[in-house]
Amino acid sequence: DTEVTQTPKHLVMGMTNKKSLKCEQHMGHRAxxxxxxxxxxxxxxxxxxSYEKLSIxxxxxxxxxxxxxxxxxxxxxxxxxxxxxxxxxxxASSQGYGGRDTGELFFGEGSRLTVL
Amino acid sequence: DAKTTQxxxxxxxxxxxxxxxxxxxxxxxxxxxxxxxxIHSQGPQYIIHGLKNNETNEMASLIITEDRxxxxxxxxxxxxxxxxxxxxxxxxxxxxxRLAFGKGNQVVVIP
Numbered sequence: 001d002t003e004v005t006q007t008p009k010h011l012v013m014g015m016t017n018k019k020s021l022k023c024e025q026h027m028g029h030r031a032x033x034x035x036x037x038x039x040x041x042x043x044x045x046x047x048x049x050s051y052e053k054l055s056i057x058x059x060x061x062x063x064x065x066x067x068x069x070x071x072x073x074x075x076x077x078x079x080x081x082x083x084x085x086x087x088x089x090x091x092a093s094s095q096g097y098g099g100r101d102t103g104e105l106f107f108g109e110g111s112r113l114t115v116l
Numbered sequence: 117d118a119k120t121t122q123x124x125x126x127x128x129x130x131x132x133x134x135x136x137x138x139x140x141x142x143x144x145x146x147x148x149x150x151x152x153x154x155i156h157s158q159g160p161q162y163i164i165h166g167l168k169n170n171e172t173n174e175m176a177s178l179i180i181t182e183d184r185x186x187x188x189x190x191x192x193x194x195x196x197x198x199x200x201x202x203x204x205x206x207x208x209x210x211x212x213x214r215l216a217f218g219k220g221n222q223v224v225v226i227p
Contacts, residue, residue, distance in 0.1 A: 004159075033215075042203065042217035043160065056214060090159050092215075103150060103209040107159030 004108035006091050012114045015081060021111045023074040023091030031096025032074040033105065034066060037088040049074060050096055081115045088112050120204045125222040128198075134191040136221055138204030141185040148209050149180060151189045153200040154220070160203065163189065194225045 004025045013019045023032065031050050035043035048056035049068040063085075065077040074091055089112075092105040121139040128134035140149065151163040164171055164178045166187075171178045177190040191198055201220040 042201075042220055043154075045214060045216060048214065092159075103148060103165060103207060103215070104162045105152075105160075105215055107161070109159050 004091055004093055004106050006108035006111050010112050014116050018079045021076040021089055024072055025093040029093035029095055031094045033092040034076055035090040043090055083115050086113055086115045120218050122204050122221040127224050127226050128194045130225050130227050131193055134194040136189040136202050139186045140206045143184050143206050146208050147206045149187050150205040152203045155200040196225050199225045
């Protein structure tokens with residue numbers, strides 16, 4: 001199984017809603033990532049988890065709250081978002097074991113978020 | 117991580133080899149060259165990576181110059197399904213696991 005599964009594929013939410021994006025992988029990877037991609041722009045790194053601990057936060061606003069409950073799951077909790085947060089949110093994973101990490105990231109298909 | 121420079125866009129003929137250039141003149145000795153692509157409305161897909169030797173896999177070949185300041189991704193027989201944005205990225209393998217995408221090269225394969 002070389003898949004990264006993201007749910008939901010599409011999400012529409014109001015600015016006062018609380019919602020979550022979910023990501024799952026069963027490749028035994030120990031590093032997981034969230035990226036944000038606006039239309040016609042490259043993906044931008046948001047967060048990196050390594051061994052279920054947050055290792056990188058690219059100065060992301062606190063209305064985005066990541067969570068890694070176990071090595072297979074990664075969540076992104078959303079609260080009080082703005083219309084400009086509408087984007088494709090991509091999850092990825094990699095081996096993450098030091099010298100055995102080739103740096104190859106496996107990406108999911110993304111969750112397309114619209115904030116009204 | 118070192119920055120890369122790629123053409124903004126290019127067209128390639130179906131069935132011909134597609135040569136995608138990338139400049140990375142500030143690459144450090146421990147940084148690898150990675151190539152990813154993103155087909156419209158899909159997540160990015162890993163293609164290949166290398167340090168200093170040329171590499172080949174089932175998808176593509178990677179040619180890195182001896183001084184490592186530039187590289188070329190070669191798609192041996194381009195198909196319409198190869199139309200995508202191609203990203204050349206330089207990065208330390210493992211380490212802090214930060215993979216940062218540049219603007220990429222929009223490659224269109226023309227019948």
